Amino acid sequence: TTTTTTTSTSTRPTAPATLAPPTTWGPVTNGELAARLTTLENRISTVENRQMLSDNLILAPDFLSNTSSWLGAPNDLVTSQWIDGRVVVAQRSQESVHAANLSTCYPGWSYSNMVPVDTRKSYEFGIWIKSTSLGLSNYMGFHAYNAAGARILGAWDNPYFKASRNDPNGWTYHSGYLLSTATSTSPNFGISLTDGTDWVMPGNTASVTMRFGTCYGDGDGLDYTLYAYPSIRELSPSTISELNSRVSDLATTVTQGSNMVQASNFAGNMGGWVQPPTDLVYVPWNDGRTVLAQRSKEVVNSTSCYPGWALSNRIPIDPRISYLFSLWIKTDGSLMNNYFGFLVYDANGARILGDWGNPYFKGSQGDANVWTYFSGYLLANATANTSTFNVDATNGVDWVLPANAAYALLRFGSCYDDGIGKNSTFFAYPNVQEVQPQTAALLQSQINSLLDFQTNQGNMVQDANLGDAGLTWVMPPADIVTVPWSDGRPILAMRSKEVVNSTSCYAWAMTNSFSVDVSLTYEIGIWIKTDGARMSNYFGFFAYDSNGRQIGGEWGNPYFKTSRSDPTEWTYYSGYLLPNSTSNRSVFDITTTNGVDWVLPANTATVL
Numbered sequence: 001t002t003t004t005t006t007t008s009t010s011t012r013p014t015a016p017a018t019l020a021p022p023t024t025w026g027p028v029t030n031g032e033l034a035a036r037l038t039t040l041e042n043r044i045s046t047v048e049n050r051q052m053l054s055d056n057l058i059l060a061p062d063f064l065s066n067t068s069s070w071l072g073a074p075n076d077l078v079t080s081q082w083i084d085g086r087v088v089v090a091q092r093s094q095e096s097v098h099a100a101n102l103s104t105c106y107p108g109w110s111y112s113n114m115v116p117v118d119t120r121k122s123y124e125f126g127i128w129i130k131s132t133s134l135g136l137s138n139y140m141g142f143h144a145y146n147a148a149g150a151r152i153l154g155a156w157d158n159p160y161f162k163a164s165r166n167d168p169n170g171w172t173y174h175s176g177y178l179l180s181t182a183t184s185t186s187p188n189f190g191i192s193l194t195d196g197t198d199w200v201m202p203g204n205t206a207s208v209t210m211r212f213g214t215c216y217g218d219g220d221g222l223d224y225t226l227y228a229y230p231s232i233r234e235l236s237p238s239t240i241s242e243l244n245s246r247v248s249d250l251a252t253t254v255t256q257g258s259n260m261v262q263a264s265n266f267a268g269n270m271g272g273w274v275q276p277p278t279d280l281v282y283v284p285w286n287d288g289r290t291v292l293a294q295r296s297k298e299v300v301n302s303t304s305c306y307p308g309w310a311l312s313n314r315i316p317i318d319p320r321i322s323y324l325f326s327l328w329i330k331t332d333g334s335l336m337n338n339y340f341g342f343l344v345y346d347a348n349g350a351r352i353l354g355d356w357g358n359p360y361f362k363g364s365q366g367d368a369n370v371w372t373y374f375s376g377y378l379l380a381n382a383t384a385n386t387s388t389f390n391v392d393a394t395n396g397v398d399w400v401l402p403a404n405a406a407y408a409l410l411r412f413g414s415c416y417d418d419g420i421g422k423n424s425t426f427f428a429y430p431n432v433q434e435v436q437p438q439t440a441a442l443l444q445s446q447i448n449s450l451l452d453f454q455t456n457q458g459n460m461v462q463d464a465n466l467g468d469a470g471l472t473w474v475m476p477p478a479d480i481v482t483v484p485w486s487d488g489r490p491i492l493a494m495r496s497k498e499v500v501n502s503t504s505c506y507a508w509a510m511t512n513s514f515s516v517d518v519s520l521t522y523e524i525g526i527w528i529k530t531d532g533a534r535m536s537n538y539f540g541f542f543a544y545d546s547n548g549r550q551i552g553g554e555w556g557n558p559y560f561k562t563s564r565s566d567p568t569e570w571t572y573y574s575g576y577l578l579p580n581s582t583s584n585r586s587v588f589d590i591t592t593t594n595g596v597d598w599v600l601p602a603n604t605a606t607v608l
Contacts, residue, residue: 055233056231056232056233057115057123057231057232057233057234058112058113058115058210058230058231058232059112059113061229061230061231062088062089062228062229063077063089063090063091063228064089069113069114070110070111070112070113071111071112071113071114071209072109072110072111072211073110074091074108074110074227075091075107075108075110076091076092076093076094076107076108077089077090077091077092078090078092078226080130080226080228081553082171082228083170083171083554083586085553088228088229089228090226090227090228091108091110091212091226091227091228092108092224092225092226093106093107093108093109093138093213093214093224093225093226093227094106094107094108094221094224095133095136095214095217095219095220095221095222095223095224096219096221097219097220097221098219099219100218100219101418101419101420102219103215103216103333103334103335103418103420104215104216105213105214105215105216106213106214106215106217108213108214108224109211109212109213109214110211110212110213110227110230111143111209111210111211112209112210112211112230112232113209114145114207114208114209115207115208115209115210115232116206116207117178117201117205117206117207117208119180119181119201119202119203119205120180120181120182121180121234121235122177122178122179122180122183122234122235123177123178123208123232123233123234123235124175124176124177124178124194124231124232124233124235125140125142125161125175125176125177125178125210125230125231125232126173126174126175126229126230126231126233127140127173127174127175127210127212127227127228127229127230127231128171128172128173128174128227128228128229129167129171129172129174129225129226129227129228130167130168130169130170130171130172130225130226131167131168131169131214131223131224131225131226132169132222132223132224132225133217133218133222133223134165134166134167134168134536134562135165135217135218135223136165136167136214136215136216136217136223136224136225137163137164137165137214137215137216137217137334137366138162138164138165138167138212138213138214138225139160139162139163139211139212139213139214139215140160140161140162140174140176140196140210140211140212140227141158141159141160141161141162141163141210141211141212142159142161142178142199142208142209142210142211143156143159143208143209143211144156144159144201144202144205144207144208145205145206145207145208145209146204146205146206147204147206149207152202152204152205154202154284154286154288155187155202155286155370155371156187156199156202156370157369157370158368158369158370159187159199159368159370160196160197160368161174161175161176161194161196161197161198161199162174162176162195162196162197163197163334163366163368164366165216165366166536166562166563167225168557168558168559168562168587168596169556169557170554170555170556170557170558170586170587171228171554171586171587172587172596173587174195174196175194175195175196176194176195176196176197176198176199177194177198177199177235178198178199178200178201178208179198179199179200179201180200180201181200181201181202181203181205183200187199187200187202187286187370187371197368197372208232210230210232212227212230215334216334216335258433259431259432259433260315260432260433260434261312261313261315261410261430261431261432262312262313264429264430264431265291265292265428265429266280266292266293266294266428267292272313272314273310273311273312273313274311274312274313274314274409275309275310275311275411276310277294277308277310278307278308278310279294279295279296279297279307279308280292280293280294280295281293281295281426283330283426283428285371285428286370286371291428291429292428293426293427293428294308294310294412294426294427294428295308295424295425295426296308296309296336296338296413296414296424296425296426296427297423297424298333298336298414298417298419298420298421298422298423298424299419299421300419300420300421301419301421302419302421303416303417303418303419304415304416305413305414305415305416306413306414306415306417308413308414308425309411309412309413310411310412310413310427311343311409311410311411312409312410312411312430312432313409314345314349314407314408314409315407315408315409315432316406316407317344317378317401317405317406317407317408319380319381319401319402319403319404319405320380320381320382321380321434321435322377322378322379322380322383322434322435323377323378323408323432323433323434323435324375324376324377324394324431324432324433324434324435325340325342325361325375325376325377325378325410325431325432326373326374326375326376326429326430326431326432326433327340327373327374327375327410327412327427327428327429327430327431328371328372328373328374328427328428328429329367329371329372329374329412329425329426329427329428330367330368330369330370330371330372330425330426331367331368331369331414331423331424331425331426332369332423332424332425333417333422333423333424333425334365334366334367335365335416335417335418335423336365336367336414336415336416336417336423336424336425337363337364337365337414337415337416337417337533337565338362338363338364338365338367338412338413338414338425338427339360339362339363339411339412339413339414339415340360340361340362340363340374340376340396340410340411340412340427341358341359341360341361341362341363341410341411341412342359342361342378342399342408342409342410342411343356343359343408343409343411344356344359344378344401344402344405344407344408345405345406345407345408346404346405346406347404347406349407352402352404352405354387354402354484354569355387355388355402355568355569355570356387356399356402356569357568358567358568359387359399359567359568359569360397360567361374361375361376361394361396361397361398361399362374362376362395362396362397363533363565363567364564364565365416367425371428373395374395374396375394375395375396376394376396376397376398376399377394377398377399377435378398378399378400378401378408379398379399379400379401380400380401381400381401381402381403381405383400384400386400386570386572387399387400387402387569387570388400388567388569388570388571388572397567397571408432410430410431410432412427412430413427415533416533416534460514461511461512461514462511462512465491465492466480466492466493466494467492472512473509473510473511473512474510474511474512474513474608475508475509475510476509477494477507477509478494478507478509479494479495479496479497479507480492480493480494480495481493481494481495483529485570494507494509495507496508496535496537498532498535510542510608511608512608513544513606513607513608514606514607514608515605515606516577516600516604516605516606516607518579518580518600518601518602518604519579519580519581520579521576521577521578521579522576522577522607523574523575523576523577523593524539524541524560524574524575524576524577525572525573525574525575526539526572526573526574527570527571527572527573528566528570528571528573529566529567529568529569529570529571530566530567530568531568533564533565533566534564535564535566536562536563536564537561537563537564537566538559538561538562539559539560539561539573539575539595540557540558540559540560540561540562541558541560541577541598541607541608542555542558542607542608543555543558543600543601543604543606543607544604544605544606544607544608545603545604545605546603546605548606551601551603551604553586554586554587555586555598555601558586558598559596560573560574560575560593560595560596560597560598561573561575561594561595561596572594573594573595574593574594574595575593575595575596575597575598576593576597576598577597577598577599577600577607578597578598578599578600579599579600580599580600580601580602580604582599586598586599586601587599
């Protein structure tokens with residue numbers, strides 16, 4: 001992505017009288033900072049240990065040895081510069097030339113050797129990926145086989161740990177767990193230790209393979225994705241202990257109280273639903289039984305929203321209490337944008353708008369063709385003075401209840417595929433449950449941790465409230481407008497407005513450059529809201545050496561966030577710039593932030 005300067009004819013608005021930072025927590029003492037850094041170092045240590053757990057069970061993972069034992073050996077090997085400057089061998093998946101609206105996969109898919117596994121144990125699958133285009137969909141998954149060597153189908157017919165776009169042109173590690181059969185009766189069971197979808201092994205698994213490859217570009221034939229160092233490793237006992245703890249937490253969280261959604265299996269009386277399902281079909285569940293599901297079917301030549309949206313019954317709620325919303329989703333179209341959200345109402349039955357005008361826990365594409373559990377919290381109003389406040393117990397955006405909320409409902413449906421008209425998404429088992437005290441205590445500790453990590457010792461971005469026109473910035477904001485904050489007060493914000501007939505980049509800004517110490521850690525944060533779900537909103541950095549030269553290579557075009565489907569309310573995004581001693585990799589994700597975390601280059605002097 002390249003940045004461009006957009007000239008605006010708008011008049012700079014007058015700064016509102018109140019421009020206090022949108023946070024309520026106070027200054028941080030050196031002791032608190034030290035404790036926070038210790039926590040961060042522990043998280044880093046945990047990730048380091050997890051990524052070096054045991055011998056790699058994939059044969060010839062560097063592609064230099066004999067790969068004849070692979071079910072589908074790499075067949076387009078190229079050389080690429082690694083993070084530390086050396087040259088490595090990588091498998092390339094090159095985009096084919098085809099019509100832009102044709103969904104197709106490309107040559108270069110690979111399948112590793114068969115790896116014997118024990119269903120009582122858990123395994124980490126990992127691979128390094130870099131891509132020349134954010135528009136390519138890059139996959140890393142597995143196949144499971146029984147003792148007779150037959151592939152296990154059903155819920156495990158087409159399983160992926162990763163099936164998404166927006167991979168950077170820099171080597172990035174992606175991982176997912178294949179968990180022991182004792183973990184859960186569900187084939188999917190996500191935890192926050194990996195950046196992918198985690199799976200539970202079928203009970204009759206005897207061996208597995210890793211598979212990876214690329215699909216669904218724009219068809220110009222110019223782009224490709226590289227894959228390197230695939231690995232399958234058995235998890236060590238210490239990681240298993242941490243894993244079991246998280247699994248226990250999640251199991252407790254997702255089985256709280258009674259479901260307040262009427263006829264959640266779609267088989268009973270749905271007369272209380274505001275908008276009942278209208279296209280109910282029978283679909284195989286993960287365990288082979290057949291269940292009723294609501295279908296949202298793509299319409300030919302339509303890239304809007306499709307029939308099949310449903311709104312549950314209105315549920316009485318107490319804004320002093322937190323609630324867990326959840327839904328199961330599967331789709332046969334990876335470009336279908338599948339939504340799962342809510343609406344809230346006051347005591348008079350009037351919709352509460354503002355930040356809660358169009359709220360979603362999930363609004364994204366890339367879902368799997370297997371029943372997958374999605375969840376999000378509606379948190380007690382006292383949680384924070386913002387409308388969204390993410391915690392890592394769920395895999396969706398978490399929201400804070402408005403103080404005047406008296407009712408809520410769950411809603412779901414699909415939009416924005418390519419218009420061919422062949423795909424469908426299925427929804428099942430909508431659920432709203434009150435969060436019980438023991439889960440609330442766990443939740444509060446995670447909230448407190450997030451509050452700790454979102455404080456800092458002074459903002460090094462000058463004119464961060466945009467009240468002084470950002471004159472010290474390398475590229476000052478060109479279009480500053482007054483926008484309501486989450487609590488209703490007006491603030492100044494930079495606007496990046498879509499240009500008619502342009503699918504390129506719009507208004508960008510670059511802050512002042514500030515001095516950094518490569519032995520320290522920095523949190524980079526920004527608040528974003530959008531009225532366009534397809535707007536790709538970027539938040540990143542540039543690093544410079546002591547001579548003022550921009551540092552290139554893996555840090556040539558680095559981002560903490562490069563994604564669509566941002567909500568229409570102010571949401572906080574963050575990423576760490578970690579000490580150079582953290583790792584010999586350029587990116588090193590930890591779970592404290594909701595963005596990609598980066599390691600500072602050794603020769604960094606300033607950053608913007």
